[in-house]
Amino acid sequence: MAESRFAPKTKKKRESKKDESFEVPASSQMSPDMKRKLEDLDDFIEGVLEKAGEEFLDEFRQVEGE
Amino acid sequence: MKTRIFGTECEYALMHYPEGTRPCGPFSHGLLLDRMKELTPLLVSSLASKGYTYAGEFLGNGGRFYIDRGGHPEYATPECSTLKDLVAHEKAGERIVLDLTTGAGALLADSGHAGTLRVFKNNTDSFGTTYGGHENYLVTPSAMQDIRALIPFLVTRQVIAGSGKVTAPHDGNSPVYQITQRADFVDRVFSDRTSEVRGIINLRKREIPREGQNRRLHIIVGDSNMSQYAIWLKIGTTSLILRLLEEGALGDAPELSSPVRALKGISRGLNCPIGLKGHTRKSTALDVQSLYWDRARRFCANNGATPDEKEILQQWAITLEGLEELRISPQTGLLEADPGNLKSKLDWVLKLWLIDRVHKAKGIGWDDYRSRLIDVLYHDLDPEAGLFNRCLQMQIADKVLDDEAIERALHEPPGDTRARIRGMIIQSSAGKNVEVVVENWEMVRIAANADKNGFEHPFRRLHRMSNRLDVRLLDPFLARDESLTAEVDGFLAAWG
Numbered sequence: 001m002a003e004s005r006f007a008p009k010t011k012k013k014r015e016s017k018k019d020e021s022f023e024v025p026a027s028s029q030m031s032p033d034m035k036r037k038l039e040d041l042d043d044f045i046e047g048v049l050e051k052a053g054e055e056f057l058d059e060f061r062q063v064e065g066e
Numbered sequence: 067m068k069t070r071i072f073g074t075e076c077e078y079a080l081m082h083y084p085e086g087t088r089p090c091g092p093f094s095h096g097l098l099l100d101r102m103k104e105l106t107p108l109l110v111s112s113l114a115s116k117g118y119t120y121a122g123e124f125l126g127n128g129g130r131f132y133i134d135r136g137g138h139p140e141y142a143t144p145e146c147s148t149l150k151d152l153v154a155h156e157k158a159g160e161r162i163v164l165d166l167t168t169g170a171g172a173l174l175a176d177s178g179h180a181g182t183l184r185v186f187k188n189n190t191d192s193f194g195t196t197y198g199g200h201e202n203y204l205v206t207p208s209a210m211q212d213i214r215a216l217i218p219f220l221v222t223r224q225v226i227a228g229s230g231k232v233t234a235p236h237d238g239n240s241p242v243y244q245i246t247q248r249a250d251f252v253d254r255v256f257s258d259r260t261s262e263v264r265g266i267i268n269l270r271k272r273e274i275p276r277e278g279q280n281r282r283l284h285i286i287v288g289d290s291n292m293s294q295y296a297i298w299l300k301i302g303t304t305s306l307i308l309r310l311l312e313e314g315a316l317g318d319a320p321e322l323s324s325p326v327r328a329l330k331g332i333s334r335g336l337n338c339p340i341g342l343k344g345h346t347r348k349s350t351a352l353d354v355q356s357l358y359w360d361r362a363r364r365f366c367a368n369n370g371a372t373p374d375e376k377e378i379l380q381q382w383a384i385t386l387e388g389l390e391e392l393r394i395s396p397q398t399g400l401l402e403a404d405p406g407n408l409k410s411k412l413d414w415v416l417k418l419w420l421i422d423r424v425h426k427a428k429g430i431g432w433d434d435y436r437s438r439l440i441d442v443l444y445h446d447l448d449p450e451a452g453l454f455n456r457c458l459q460m461q462i463a464d465k466v467l468d469d470e471a472i473e474r475a476l477h478e479p480p481g482d483t484r485a486r487i488r489g490m491i492i493q494s495s496a497g498k499n500v501e502v503v504v505e506n507w508e509m510v511r512i513a514a515n516a517d518k519n520g521f522e523h524p525f526r527r528l529h530r531m532s533n534r535l536d537v538r539l540l541d542p543f544l545a546r547d548e549s550l551t552a553e554v555d556g557f558l559a560a561w562g
Contacts, residue, residue: 005356005386005387005390006356006383006384006386006387006390037460037462038423041423042423042427044456045423045424046427048446048453049443054435054439056439056442057192057438057439059081060081060191060192061192061193061195062136062138062191062197063137063138064195064197064261065135065138065198066077066135066197066198066200066261
């Protein structure tokens with residue numbers, strides 16, 4: 001990859017936070033904490049999608065604002 | 067100007083879930099609007115029951131809560147001069163609106179409409195309806211003269227400030243993911259209207275500027291952000307570029323061949339080619355953003371920068387670099403790589419990441435209703451159901467300030483703008499025998515009520531005319547005025 005136009009100014013900050021879910025995509029290689037966190041999130045999403053149901057989209061109808 | 071006043075206004079969407087059923091019933095299909103006459107006083111009466119001090123539409127924290135066109139609860143932050151104050155007050159606005167909605171829902175239930183009233187901080191539904199997320203900046207008159215130089219920045223700013231949107235299927239076409247919620251609703255660069263015909267910048271005719279004085283720049287192209295980081299970066303970069311404009315450092319800014327077309331194109335594709343006047347080679351939104359960033363970097367190196375500006379410059383660079391490395395599959399429209407972890411910072415990336423997870427887990431595509439459902443539920447303010455708020459709780463989304471700052475902003479105005487005086491008057495008048503009328507952002511009127519025994523003065527109008535105090539707040543930077551404070555205290559002691 002070509003060097004970023006911002007690289008010289010951001011070298012220090014770039015090492016700040018890693019996105020484990022993308023850098024280590026195989027679930028077997030994820031830390032147990034990260035794996036549990038993502039499972040919790042998936043369960044949560046499934047729950048709210050199930051509760052809302054497809055009808056939600058028809059009912060979420062607004063009136064033009066400003 | 068190095069120190070600037072800014073503020074935001076967010077319109078919220080309401081929805082009612084009748085008890086024990088899916089969301090449908092008497093408040094569905096636009097009927098909610100019919101009930102707004104009932105709902106509005108319930109929302110407003112919740113202000114008192116939830117312990118907020120207020121005078122009309124203005125609150126003790128200096129902000130404003132009201133019901134806007136289309137029955138949307140709206141919260142306008144008080145005037146802020148630091149980015150962290152602005153983020154704290156916008157996030158406090160979410161809590162106030164959620165609090166009032168919960169209170170109004172309970173009152174509705176008491177009146178026979180059992181269920182839950184829910185509130186969403188977004189800008190569109192699936193039926194092509196939009197409602198605003200507006201920004202206000204104090205700018206010098208000369209900057210307003212050259213405001214066109216800001217347009218390419220605003221058009222491309224969506225790559226850091228978009229909230230993400232799944233378009234509804236239309237004419238047999240599959241839904242597509244857009245970076246911003248508002249691009250489809252903008253028709254022109256400038257407009258004096260905020261509905262039906264919208265500009266990137268709104269020029270309200272009623273905002274008549276005073277000769278030689280600073281102006282209010284009203285930007286209506288932006289999305290309402292859930293991400294604290296996105297709010298912070300959106301307002302911070304815009305304020306910094308305005309400083310360059312004011313100090314004559316944007317003279318050779320790029321000019322888009324077709325700003326509105328570019329706005330819509332970028333929203334549909336991060337790397338959409340856009341035309342610049344005088345250039346044969348097409349550019350991208352990141353090219354334009356990096357150009358503005360580079361100008362800002364050089365300007366700050368030569369002219370100095372505030373701590374806020376230095377931090378914005380650094381984080382802007384990190385974000386743009388992350389966007390350069392972001393990979394979205396041209397086949398699936400889903401995220402392939404986010405090495406800069408932008409999903410922790412930018413709403414549109416986080417929403418796309420959530421959709422990606424559900425697509426993969428369920429083996430579904432964009433046509434499945436769940437894609438659009440995630441889009442809306444991302445903005446649900448209910449801490450038990452909102453997808454963004456859950457990501458924040460799980461530390462998947464970043465914070466830029468601690469919770470205590472948001473809690474303080476529920477009741478305390480910023481300490482360095484006129485909002486402090488407005489808030490002080492509203493708070494110190496609470497429980498006194500006076501009526502406070504906040505006429506507008508520049509004028510507060512305190513009028514003595516009938517005497518304390520409850521007897522109406524026979525010449526009430528005359529009594530009030532002669533026994534009232536008009537407080538003019540023409541200077542938005544005026545946060546402390548001892549003689550004014552003494553005058554207010556004296557009036558309250560005499561009449562309150």
